[in-house]
Amino acid sequence: MKLFALVDCNNFYASCETVFNPSLRGKPLVVLSNNDGCVISRSPEAKRMGIKMGQPFFEIKKLVEDGKLFALSANFTLYGDLSRRVMETLFSISPKVEVYSIDEAFLYLEGLPVTDYEKYGKFIKEKVYRWTGIPVAVGIAPTKTLAKAATYIAKRESEEGVIYIAPGEDFSTYLKKLPVEDVWGIGRNYSKFLKSKGIKTAYDFTLIPEDWVGRYMKINGLRTLLELRGKPAIPAETGGNRHSFITSRTFGTPVEKFEDLWSAVSTFVSLAGERMREEEYYATSISVFISGGTFSNPFFMQESEILSSPTDFTPELIDAARRILERIFKKGKEYKKAGILLGGLIMKKNFQFELFTPTEVVRKKESLMEAVDRINTRYGKDAVYFASSKISFRWHSVQKKLSRKFTTSWAELPVVKG
DNA sequence: TCTGGGGTCCTAGGACCC
DNA sequence: TCTGGGGTCCTAGGACCC
Numbered sequence: 001m002k003l004f005a006l007v008d009c010n011n012f013y014a015s016c017e018t019v020f021n022p023s024l025r026g027k028p029l030v031v032l033s034n035n036d037g038c039v040i041s042r043s044p045e046a047k048r049m050g051i052k053m054g055q056p057f058f059e060i061k062k063l064v065e066d067g068k069l070f071a072l073s074a075n076f077t078l079y080g081d082l083s084r085r086v087m088e089t090l091f092s093i094s095p096k097v098e099v100y101s102i103d104e105a106f107l108y109l110e111g112l113p114v115t116d117y118e119k120y121g122k123f124i125k126e127k128v129y130r131w132t133g134i135p136v137a138v139g140i141a142p143t144k145t146l147a148k149a150a151t152y153i154a155k156r157e158s159e160e161g162v163i164y165i166a167p168g169e170d171f172s173t174y175l176k177k178l179p180v181e182d183v184w185g186i187g188r189n190y191s192k193f194l195k196s197k198g199i200k201t202a203y204d205f206t207l208i209p210e211d212w213v214g215r216y217m218k219i220n221g222l223r224t225l226l227e228l229r230g231k232p233a234i235p236a237e238t239g240g241n242r243h244s245f246i247t248s249r250t251f252g253t254p255v256e257k258f259e260d261l262w263s264a265v266s267t268f269v270s271l272a273g274e275r276m277r278e279e280e281y282y283a284t285s286i287s288v289f290i291s292g293g294t295f296s297n298p299f300f301m302q303e304s305e306i307l308s309s310p311t312d313f314t315p316e317l318i319d320a321a322r323r324i325l326e327r328i329f330k331k332g333k334e335y336k337k338a339g340i341l342l343g344g345l346i347m348k349k350n351f352q353f354e355l356f357t358p359t360e361v362v363r364k365k366e367s368l369m370e371a372v373d374r375i376n377t378r379y380g381k382d383a384v385y386f387a388s389s390k391i392s393f394r395w396h397s398v399q400k401k402l403s404r405k406f407t408t409s410w411a412e413l414p415v416v417k418g
Numbered sequence: 419t420c421t422g423g424g425g426t427c428c429t430a431g432g433a434c435c436c
Numbered sequence: 437t438c439t440g441g442g443g444t445c446c447t448a449g450g451a452c453c454c
Contacts, residue, residue, distance in 0.1 A: 012454095033422035040422065058420040074422080101425095101454045187452050218428065220452075246424055295421060339423090397422095 001167045005107040006147040010135045012103035013041035016082045019133040029070040035250045035397045073399035081407040089131045121162035141165035145227030148184040175203035185224035247272040248339020252398040264395040266388035268340045269321045273314040282310035284344035288324040292336040301328040313365045
């Protein structure tokens with residue numbers, strides 16, 4: 001019998017900020033998206049005040065100014081580091097951990113010498129808190145979708161923050177409490193459709209015939225149905241095989257000039273290139289997109305290019321990005337966002353350079369990139385960079401309320417006063 | 419006035435090939 | 437009057453996730 005635990009960090013970004021700034025504990029706090037545009041994480045107190053996920057900042061600005069709500073710009077370096085610590089703790093607990101997102105992981109529990117899973121869940125929760133300061137909720141169940149559901153209930157109704165759904169147990173009481181739009185795998189569109197048919201809860205959903213779900217919600221809807229009925233239908237992640245790297249940003253202020261866009265795009269290519277080398281992939285294609293317009297009337301331009309051979313060499317990627325941007329750029333428009341995608345990834349270790357590529361050239365490119373990455377790791381991001389990235393700064397996003405890089409920058413380490 | 423960023427998978431349709 | 441069928445690859449768009 002399969003058994004999964006879902007460990008889900010509570011209000012992850014807001015919790016991370018609290019770890020290094022305890023004076024924020026118990027206060028209404030929100031974390032803002034990259035451009036201080038909207039709310040992406042809320043402390044329980046902020047939730048209670050009625051602040052919504054995704055709410056635009058301008059709607060709550062007054063509260064912040066009046067000192068009724070604390071707001072911070074997203075500090076993804078900090079969150080990434082704390083996420084790594086949480087995951088390491090989980091790896092120390094269970095032999096098979098599937099990191100599902102920055103703040104969630106599935107633990108595969110079958111075969112473990114555990115008898116009391118309720119207690120085991122509490123043990124996980126306490127250990128993560130003790131090692132990292134991050135509060136989590138734990139749901140344990142025979143399928144991943146039910147584990148998700150259990151976590152949902154655990155966060156809302158369990159004092160302990162732990163819910164265990166035993167195999168064979170009648171779990172309909174849980175599913176009746178789970179609104180259909182909060183089922184993992186049923187998003188905005190399908191839940192609207194389902195509600196129009198009178199299906200309001202996860203429990204209602206489990207009563208629908210399979211062929212109906214298959215017809216209207218395709219294979220993924222069917223998987224969700226089976227999982228909610230207690231039958232595992234979502235395959236284990238194979239892991240490690242990513243397909244793309246995306247880097248994109250909304251600009252601090254809209255830009256019109258080609259050079260401004262180009263500066264942004266070449267910066268994004270450098271950043272994505274670094275990540276790609278770090279994870280040891282080659283890209284076989286690159287896309288560039290630029291967009292703007294209003295919220296209700298947006299425009300979007302995008303084009304791709306197949307690279308002449310798989311590469312992780314930033315100058316080659318930058319050349320291709322430049323050609324694409326020249327093709328899609330139109331004068332006289334206000335651009336608010338740009339981005340690039342490195343696609344068709346292949347793992348470096350699985351790739352042999354074609355015979356006609358002179359080895360000497362490959363070696364030189366590699367050592368140049370290694371040198372650049374090494375310097376930037378050692379002396380901080382942007383110690384060396386490609387000239388095109390710094391032609392213009394107009395596009396830079398705005399982060400007025402940034403907390404410090406407590407864990408990843410020597411200069412910003414917290415100081416303990418004795 | 420002001421609405422993030424980074425991913426995955428599935429499906430339908432067209433191009434192209436034999 | 438007759439007008440194949442099957443496979444593959446690519447792309448765009450839509451759905452979902454955090």
